[in-house]
Amino acid sequence: MKNKxxxxxxxxxxxxxxxxxxxxxxxxxxxxxxxxxxxxxxxVLERIITVxxxxxxxxxxxxxxxxxxxxxxxxxxxxxxxxxxxxxNLPFKNFNxxxxxxxxxNIPVYLDNDANAAAIGExxxxxxxxxxxxxxxxxxxxxxxxxxxxxxxxxxxTCNALEIGHMTIEKNGPRCNCGNYGCAEALxxxxxxxxxxxxxxxxxxxxSLSNFEKITAYEVFKEAEKGDLVAxxxxxxxxxxxxxxxxxxxxxxxxxxxxxxxxxxxxxxxVFDKVKEVVEQRCFKAMWENTKIVxxxxxxxxxxxxxxxxxxxxxx
Amino acid sequence: MKNKxxxxxxxxxxxxxxxxxxxxxxxxxxxxxxxxxxxxxxxVLERIITVxxxxxxxxxxxxxxxxxxxxxxxxxxxxxxxxxxxxxNLPFKNFNxxxxxxxxxNIPVYLDNDANAAAIGExxxxxxxxxxxxxxxxxxxxxxxxxxxxxxxxxxxTCNALEIGHMTIEKNGPRCNCGNYGCAEALxxxxxxxxxxxxxxxxxxxxSLSNFEKITAYEVFKEAEKGDLVAxxxxxxxxxxxxxxxxxxxxxxxxxxxxxxxxxxxxxxxVFDKVKEVVEQRCFKAMWENTKIVxxxxxxxxxxxxxxxxxxxxxx
Numbered sequence: 001m002k003n004k005x006x007x008x009x010x011x012x013x014x015x016x017x018x019x020x021x022x023x024x025x026x027x028x029x030x031x032x033x034x035x036x037x038x039x040x041x042x043x044v045l046e047r048i049i050t051v052x053x054x055x056x057x058x059x060x061x062x063x064x065x066x067x068x069x070x071x072x073x074x075x076x077x078x079x080x081x082x083x084x085x086x087x088x089n090l091p092f093k094n095f096n097x098x099x100x101x102x103x104x105x106n107i108p109v110y111l112d113n114d115a116n117a118a119a120i121g122e123x124x125x126x127x128x129x130x131x132x133x134x135x136x137x138x139x140x141x142x143x144x145x146x147x148x149x150x151x152x153x154x155x156x157x158t159c160n161a162l163e164i165g166h167m168t169i170e171k172n173g174p175r176c177n178c179g180n181y182g183c184a185e186a187l188x189x190x191x192x193x194x195x196x197x198x199x200x201x202x203x204x205x206x207x208s209l210s211n212f213e214k215i216t217a218y219e220v221f222k223e224a225e226k227g228d229l230v231a232x233x234x235x236x237x238x239x240x241x242x243x244x245x246x247x248x249x250x251x252x253x254x255x256x257x258x259x260x261x262x263x264x265x266x267x268x269x270x271v272f273d274k275v276k277e278v279v280e281q282r283c284f285k286a287m288w289e290n291t292k293i294v295x296x297x298x299x300x301x302x303x304x305x306x307x308x309x310x311x312x313x314x315x316x
Numbered sequence: 317m318k319n320k321x322x323x324x325x326x327x328x329x330x331x332x333x334x335x336x337x338x339x340x341x342x343x344x345x346x347x348x349x350x351x352x353x354x355x356x357x358x359x360v361l362e363r364i365i366t367v368x369x370x371x372x373x374x375x376x377x378x379x380x381x382x383x384x385x386x387x388x389x390x391x392x393x394x395x396x397x398x399x400x401x402x403x404x405n406l407p408f409k410n411f412n413x414x415x416x417x418x419x420x421x422n423i424p425v426y427l428d429n430d431a432n433a434a435a436i437g438e439x440x441x442x443x444x445x446x447x448x449x450x451x452x453x454x455x456x457x458x459x460x461x462x463x464x465x466x467x468x469x470x471x472x473x474t475c476n477a478l479e480i481g482h483m484t485i486e487k488n489g490p491r492c493n494c495g496n497y498g499c500a501e502a503l504x505x506x507x508x509x510x511x512x513x514x515x516x517x518x519x520x521x522x523x524s525l526s527n528f529e530k531i532t533a534y535e536v537f538k539e540a541e542k543g544d545l546v547a548x549x550x551x552x553x554x555x556x557x558x559x560x561x562x563x564x565x566x567x568x569x570x571x572x573x574x575x576x577x578x579x580x581x582x583x584x585x586x587v588f589d590k591v592k593e594v595v596e597q598r599c600f601k602a603m604w605e606n607t608k609i610v611x612x613x614x615x616x617x618x619x620x621x622x623x624x625x626x627x628x629x630x631x632x
């Protein structure tokens with residue numbers, strides 16, 4: 001593996017970030033461009049290729065030493081076919097993104113959704129290093145996940161495994177964007193926390209949250225910390241649901257580790273203490289005693305390092 | 317694989333059944349003895365060995381052609397270490413059952429819990445033949461499961477994966493035997509269905525269920541079929557919860573197939589129609605369109621054929 005490199009591309013709705021990195025995870029170069037999704041499929045594809053070319057150029061690495069490219073993209077997508085099916089903030093519709101990039105650079109190209117890429121990133125470079133079975137859960141605007149089972153990413157039959165934000169937690173709960181009722185995402189995501197706060201303010205509840213023009217989950221965490229009871233209750237309820245979702249994941253997958261990332265995980269001990277409390281109540285002792293629940297460690301570069309890790313895992 | 321055989325042992329609380337079978341699943345001989353758990357660990361171990369010896373003798377197969385032994389047992393157990401941890405109807409406590417059987421017959425011996433063995437049985441000989449990813453769910457006294465992922469049994473970190481009967485479906489639901497509240501098993505198992513029926517009768521609800529001295533899930537299905545509204549409501553509620561449990565499994569594992577076995581699955585179309593209806597409401601279309609939900613096909617010999625299949629899978 002000496003002197004071998006891969007390229008990771010984090011394809012997002014606002015920017016495309018590409019990096020050249022070594023197999024040990026050292027980032028040699030990084031190049032970022034705006035996505036400009038409104039310009040359409042071919043323009044964005046061209047920009048992906050440019051990002052890769054620039055990252056290679058800036059790395060000063062011999063192109064022959066670069067063995068593969070990983071692309072992390074929002075889903076739904078078909079990792080096996082290399083196709084992005086459709087996704088709200090990108091122009092691609094049933095678009096095979098792997099083929100043109102592979103034709104251009106003549107090395108294997110791998111595509112996966114961003115939650116899976118982040119899971120692989122934590123597995124290879126982050127909190128999950130050394131485990132065999134781990135689940136990555138991201139809690140931010142939505143709730144998503146990825147699983148490493150027996151040392152391999154587990155994608156399922158239609159590449160939709162670990163769509164855990166759409167696990168039903170409360171059968172008559174609030175309607176989710178997906179159309180179902182009581183999904184984890186509609187009860188415990190950052191978006192759900194902000195929505196419950198807004199509803200409390202609109203109902204005229206006595207809360208310091210009413211001082212803000214726009215309430216996000218961040219304000220709810222801040223005001224709860226300062227002692228606001230309404231904010232505390234909202235968080236307690238949302239994190240109880242998150243705990244149930246994670247309990248169900250543990251009961252189903254029996255993993256060594258659950259890694260929680262995304263904006264809500266930045267809430268720190270208030271999040272992890274509550275999740276662990278619920279897991280201890282609801283899972284078999286043999287399971288919760290043997291499942292570490294820890295925060296993600298890859299920070300700002302989680303997206304592109306996930307794509308790098310995808311390229312490394314698939315090249316092995 | 318020509319002329320090769322394995323032995324399967326189905327270790328149950330009331331009887332021990334052993335069979336010699338070919339790799340293609342042809343059962344050559346079968347021998348059964350009562351378990352007599354009350355006689356203790358060594359006595360039951362001796363009886364397991366006797367069952368194997370008798371099955372070999374009756375098969376007339378050359379012992380050299382038998383390559384391995386699979387044992388399916390109630391859990392919790394440690395498949396990797398070959399140990400039964402503890403189980404209500406067997407005398408074994410932290411008992412390594414693999415070692416003495418291996419020493420006796422000098423071929424590899426594999427242990428797994430009965431739900432996993434049944435999953436492997438359906439995968440190799442039953443409804444799951446030809447799939448890569450499938451989940452087996454058994455709904456009878458309790459609810460359990462097993463997963464074949466990428467063509468291999470998935471056991472998890474502590475051999476407790478797919479303890480799906482203890483997925484929380486209703487956070488303030490009835491207390492489960494495990495100590496948690498609102499587990500699938502407490503809401504949708506045969507035991508739960510019978511309990512809800514008994515409660516309805518005790519409350520004096522107008523139902524034909526009050527004609528029975530002892531109500532099991534069987535009576536509830538029968539009376540519901542005959543038009544009893546109380547029985548129909550009980551089933552509708554329980555099967556709705558079972559549907560949510562299976563929806564959550566599909567959302568998490570994205571399998572090609574969910575196979576439902578156990579006594580409750582014998583309810584037939586009333587069970588499968590309701591489960592499919594709930595899954596269509598609650599899962600992504602891309603997932604439910606691509607997940608077959610079907611009844612188990614191995615009947616009376618499911619236990620011993622599961623153990624046979626375990627021996628075959630592990631010998632490959």
